[in-house]
Amino acid sequence: MPELRASALVDAPVAAVAGALLDTALISGFGVRVPGPLLCLGDVLTGPFGVRLTVTRADLSGVSAEGDFLELHTDLVVTGAGTMVVDRVGWKSVRGVLGRFADVTVARGIALRVLQKRSALLAARCRELARARVVVGAAVVRDGRLLAQQRSYPESHAGQWELPGGRVESGEKPEDALVRECVEELGVTVAVGAQVGPDVPLRRDLVLRIFAAELxxxxxxxxxxxxxxxxxxxxxxxxxWLPADRALVPALQALLN
Structure with missing residues (x-):
């Protein structure tokens, strides 16, 4: 399978870069149809010429989407200067002289232009997320189980599930906001630990950040x-789950395992 690689250094933490990669706006501009605003494990993406790809990875290590004829992989590597983004595009080529000619003159050129444009969009989205307001959530674990709560409002999300949490107020630390929200929503006191998974984009100027928590x-x-x-x-x-929480399922499973 022919493969094209490209890499770029993004001046942002890996959690921010991984979160930006979940934003389907980064790929919908290339004619790719997506099921929702965030990439989630198992989502099916459809593109030009009947291309279908299934998301097989979407976590802090990067994202992958694979199909019968095309594979897309983005790996994230933490460095002292930021996050290295390594893109790999592989495709099945037609056999014979015509197939080799198409690989060199068409497929590689298209793939390179797509990766260059996506890289610029990714860097811009990371800069936006760096300035975004934060909503915090608690991954409360007890005896190998994760605590979830069912929404009662608004009507569009009533009955769906989410992690406890809420917005960080002006001048408030994210960890302090999470302790306050758990008291208000659950009537419990928690000790806040490390961040879990990527920063998940909720809007252009709002991200969800999850922390491990102990009762x-x-x-x-x-x-x-x-x-x-x-x-x-x-x-x-x-x-x-609510869409943003569903995007965090791989990270939450890793926390429990």
Whole structure:
């Protein structure tokens, strides 16, 4: 399978770059049809000439999409100067002289132009996310299970599930905001740990940032939601998550395993 590689250094943390890669606006401009605003594991992408790709990876290490004739891989490498973005595009070529000619003159040229344009869009999106306001969420784990809560409003999302959390107020640290939100929504005190997964874009100027959390005091109650539940790693893909939380399922499974 012929392959083209390209790399670029982005001056941003890996969590921000991984989050920007989830934004389907980066690829929808190339004629790719996507199922939603965020890339999620298992999503099917359709492109020109009937190309179909399934998302097989979407986490802090990068993203991958694979099909019968085309593969796209973006790997993220943390360096002292930022995050190295390594793109790989592979495709099946037609046999014979015509196929080799098409590889050299057409396929490689198109792939290179796409990667260059996507690289510029990625760097610009990372700069936007660096200035974005933050919504925090808690990945509360107990006995190998993750705590989730069911939305009661707005009507468009009622019945779906999400992680506890909320917006960071002006002058408030993200960790302090998460402790406050858990008291307000669940009636519990938590100790906040390290970030889990990428920064997930919610809007052009808003990102969701998840932190691991441990219960310190109290038993979770649905004070502002319909219900709470504890989920195993195997149950997470089948939960009716809000779109942003669904994008974090691979990172949440890794936290539980």
């Amino acid at each position: 310190v005091d109290g038993e979770p109650e649905a004070l502002e939601h319909n219900a709470v539940r504890w989920c195993t790693a195997d149950e997470l893909p089948g939960v009716d």
